[in-house]
Every structure is written in C-alpha cells, then in structure tokens.
Amino acid sequence: xxxxxxxxxxxxxxxxxxxxxxxxxxxxxxxxxxxxxxxxxxxxxxxxxxxxxxxxxxxxxxxxxxxxxxxxxxxxxxxxxxxxxxxxxxxxxxxxxxxxxxxxxxxxxxxxxxxxxxxx
Numbered sequence: 633x634x635x636x637x638x639x640x641x642x643x644x645x646x647x648x649x650x651x652x653x654x655x656x657x658x659x660x661x662x663x664x665x666x667x668x669x670x671x672x673x674x675x676x677x678x679x680x681x682x683x684x685x686x687x688x689x690x691x692x693x694x695x696x697x698x699x700x701x702x703x704x705x706x707x708x709x710x711x712x713x714x715x716x717x718x719x720x721x722x723x724x725x726x727x728x729x730x731x732x733x734x735x736x737x738x739x740x741x742x743x744x745x746x747x748x749x750x751x752x
Contacts, residue, residue: 636699638676644698645673648691662690682740 649659656674660667663686673679679687688695697703727735 636678638678640701641678641699642674642676644693644701645679645687648687648693648698651691663687680740681737682744685741685744 645659649655652658652662654662656667656670660670663670663683665683669683673683684695684698687693688698691698694703727738730738
C-alpha cells in the first residue's frame with residue numbers, strides 16, 4: 633500500500649471546500665467539528681477515520697480518492713445505493729476474523745451511524 637500523504641489529503645479537503653463553496657467555519661459546521669480542527673487538517677494533519685468518512689459523504693467522493701487521490705473525485709462515493717451492499721446479518725465471528733484496523737474502523741462507522749440515526 634502506498635504511504636498516505638497528509639499534504640495531499642489536505643489538498644483534496646480544500647478541493648471539497650471549493651466545490652461546496654465552504655470556508656473553514658462552514659466545513660466545521662457541516663462536519664460537526666471545530667474550526668481549529670479543520671485548520672489542522674488543512675495544515676497537513678491527517679484527519680481521523682470518522683472525519684474522512686464524513687468528508688467523503690459531504691463531498692460525494694470516495695474515501696479512497698480522499699486518502700490516495702486514486703480514481704478521481706467522481707468515483708463512486710460513500711452514499712452508493714443500498715442495493716450494492718449485502719443485507720444479510722453479519723456474525724460476530726465474521727467480524728473477529730477481520731484485521732484489527734478494520735474492526736476499529738467498523739466500530740467507528742457503526743458508532744457514527746447510530747449517533748446520526750438518533751439525532752436525525
């Protein structure tokens with residue numbers, strides 16, 4: 633896997649901001665984070681997975697593009713139609729067989745979705 637470059641991720645965040653005509657305060661509000669956090673991400677600090685996920689949804693881009701620049705910003709984005717995903721229940725054994733990093737990312741994603749559902 634290629635090394636992730638925080639400066640290039642920052643450039644892609646700026647691209648999303650221009651595309652949506654947002655300043656730092658507007659992006660912070662849309663992501664439900666602080667403006668100083670946005671400033672850090674724009675100054676080459678890598679955002680956490682949850683923020684990358686939110687940015688991908690907001691910008692209608694893929695997380696892969698946001699992190700690596702591969703496949704362009706118009707690639708299938710996070711909000712793909714549900715028909716593309718398996719709807720069968722996932723067993724705890726299936727999750728425990730995944731690498732620890734993937735398990736952590738899944739926990740973050742599930743927490744985010746649960747929080748969003750409760751507040752929405």
